[in-house]
Amino acid sequence: MNENTISQQLRKATEQLKKSGIENARLDAEVLLAYVLNKRRLALYVQSEKVLNEKELKRYHNLLKRRLERVPVAYLTGHKEFMGLNFAVTPDVLIPRPDTEILAQGVIEHLQSYKRALKLADLGTGSGAICISILKFVENVEVSAVDISKNALEIAEFNAEKFNVEDKIKFYEGNLFEPLKGQIFDVIVSNPPYISAKDFANLQLEVRDEPRIALDGGKDGLKFYRRIVADAPKFLSDEGFLAMELGFNHSEAVRQLIEENGNFKHVQIWKDLAGIERVIAAWKK
Ligand code: GLN
Numbered sequence: 001m002n003e004n005t006i007s008q009q010l011r012k013a014t015e016q017l018k019k020s021g022i023e024n025a026r027l028d029a030e031v032l033l034a035y036v037l038n039k040r041r042l043a044l045y046v047q048s049e050k051v052l053n054e055k056e057l058k059r060y061h062n063l064l065k066r067r068l069e070r071v072p073v074a075y076l077t078g079h080k081e082f083m084g085l086n087f088a089v090t091p092d093v094l095i096p097r098p099d100t101e102i103l104a105q106g107v108i109e110h111l112q113s114y115k116r117a118l119k120l121a122d123l124g125t126g127s128g129a130i131c132i133s134i135l136k137f138v139e140n141v142e143v144s145a146v147d148i149s150k151n152a153l154e155i156a157e158f159n160a161e162k163f164n165v166e167d168k169i170k171f172y173e174g175n176l177f178e179p180l181k182g183q184i185f186d187v188i189v190s191n192p193p194y195i196s197a198k199d200f201a202n203l204q205l206e207v208r209d210e211p212r213i214a215l216d217g218g219k220d221g222l223k224f225y226r227r228i229v230a231d232a233p234k235f236l237s238d239e240g241f242l243a244m245e246l247g248f249n250h251s252e253a254v255r256q257l258i259e260e261n262g263n264f265k266h267v268q269i270w271k272d273l274a275g276i277e278r279v280i281a282a283w284k285k
Contacts, residue, residue: 088159118186229257
């Protein structure tokens, strides 16, 4: 039996990954091999008896070694799909999560009913996944995207060009609203860092490879919600709204921040398919 066929290599890799406690071992083995061969995953099944050459084997084994060190797959391939779009990612940005599609999708649905041009701010844009996918699905939107990390902004700019929306986005390096002074927005979106100090200790090993500034929400995980809720009313148009992703179990605390602020009239919680409260949206009074 040839050890170097696609099917044998996948079998071996899956076993290794599984043994080291990696959850989606088979999927990861396939994604990485498809990446090495520059093919879709389905092709691995169609051509399962194809024999890999030495160069391919070497590249595959190198990637597997790094995966066994718990480097996330998306950092190894440099890509992650979000809202059906293939975003470039590096360790300078948080890897877009499927959960965050609830935020992007919800905002898209709300914006599709507006007939006029809209201004949107994305605070802590990271890879740009949220605002770029909104731009791909809604016409007539103009975005201001902010990040405190210059390196993250480079990735977001790269993605904006990749998806041909660079003319609709202005990028700002800075801290939350700070570089947006004087501007008014119809929508403010954010997936702020929200992991609390306590939860940090229990994160999956992979997540610890991601930028800490994209994750660390301070002692109780609410640090950025406090600042965003406090400043958002000054930056929102009449009837404008704020939509933020929620950390695990944060919905009541953030709702309270919004209600106590006094400048919002109406709050919605958007749940994911598992019924988890993923997003809070609040309309300005
Ligand atoms: N959803 C991410 C995680 O659980 C956290 C993202 C964030 O802090 N905004 O790893």
